[in-house]
Amino acid sequence: MKSVCLECKNELDLSAHSNLKQGDVVECQMCGITLQVMNIAEDGNVETEIVDEGK
Numbered sequence: 001m002k003s004v005c006l007e008c009k010n011e012l013d014l015s016a017h018s019n020l021k022q023g024d025v026v027e028c029q030m031c032g033i034t035l036q037v038m039n040i041a042e043d044g045n046v047e048t049e050i051v052d053e054g055k
């Protein structure tokens, strides 16, 4: 599974997250932003949304 960071456009390799599911959070290793999984497509492309931890 993979995704693209919404902040820095880095390609995120999510293959280490074998049990990744909707609502989980992952961290971009390039910019450190926290992304929440919104949807996982059948082709393995993961849609994410930026989590604002300041709220």
Ligand SMILES: [Zn+2]
Binding pocket: 005, 006, 007, 008, 009, 010, 028, 029, 030, 031, 032, 033
């Ligand atoms: Zn990033």
